[in-house]
Amino acid sequence: MTATGAGGKASPTPGDEPVLLVHGYGDTGSSPWWRTLARYFSEVGYESDAVETLSLGLFPGTTVRSPEYYARRIGQAVRRLHDEHGSKVDIVAHSMGGLGARWYIERDGGEGHVDHLVTLGTPHQGTSLAYMGALTPGGRAMTPDSSLLTTLNGRRLPESVEYTAVWSADDDLIRPGENARLPFEAANVTNLRVRGPDHMGLVSSRSVFDRYVRRL
Numbered sequence: 001m002t003a004t005g006a007g008g009k010a011s012p013t014p015g016d017e018p019v020l021l022v023h024g025y026g027d028t029g030s031s032p033w034w035r036t037l038a039r040y041f042s043e044v045g046y047e048s049d050a051v052e053t054l055s056l057g058l059f060p061g062t063t064v065r066s067p068e069y070y071a072r073r074i075g076q077a078v079r080r081l082h083d084e085h086g087s088k089v090d091i092v093a094h095s096m097g098g099l100g101a102r103w104y105i106e107r108d109g110g111e112g113h114v115d116h117l118v119t120l121g122t123p124h125q126g127t128s129l130a131y132m133g134a135l136t137p138g139g140r141a142m143t144p145d146s147s148l149l150t151t152l153n154g155r156r157l158p159e160s161v162e163y164t165a166v167w168s169a170d171d172d173l174i175r176p177g178e179n180a181r182l183p184f185e186a187a188n189v190t191n192l193r194v195r196g197p198d199h200m201g202l203v204s205s206r207s208v209f210d211r212y213v214r215r216l
Contacts, residue, residue: 066137121173
């Protein structure tokens with residue numbers, strides 16, 4: 001959503017749904033870039049109880065389980081926000097967190113609870129660097145030929161959910177960067193290319209935030 005401010009310049013305004021922020025592989029919700037992102041939502045008018053940062057582990061480096069496993073936790077948080085606010089939920093997920101969110105929406109029956117999924121640097125088509133972490137379930141899931149990606153990309157996305165996949169031409173971990181695009185052509189799918197931020201910078205970049213928050 002947008003509003004017109006001084007000088008006729010459009011500025012972001014809060015969307016109608018609560019927002020769940022979901023981190024990725026090896027990260028936690030307590031990392032400073034997530035506090036930065038939550039502040040951006042506050043600055044455009046979201047109430048504090050309308051933005052929740054999910055933490056799937058206590059310590060950095062420990063969140064290396066499969067997206068299917070984390071999908072259950074994501075689903076629990078979404079359903080709670082749905083019940084508390086009486087509305088569908090928007091999800092903003094980084095990296096592997098986007099695969100967990102997709103699994104919840106597309107395979108675990110979550111489409112009725114989610115309005116919009118924004119992914120930031122999510123390897124929807126895998127990344128060659130994931131082979132370096134292939135000893136972990138999460139690393140294996142992000143390889144280009146993984147069974148998880150084959151399953152997720154093997155059928156159309158639910159039409160009731162809006163998808164925005166943000167990918168950076170300067171992403172240092174998703175290789176090639178285009179692999180963070182969703183491999184679908186549909187009215188409810190937008191692949192948004194940005195320049196500048198690296199993989200982790202996609203979370204805390206204000207310019208990136210301003211581009212996708214207007215869609216919520």
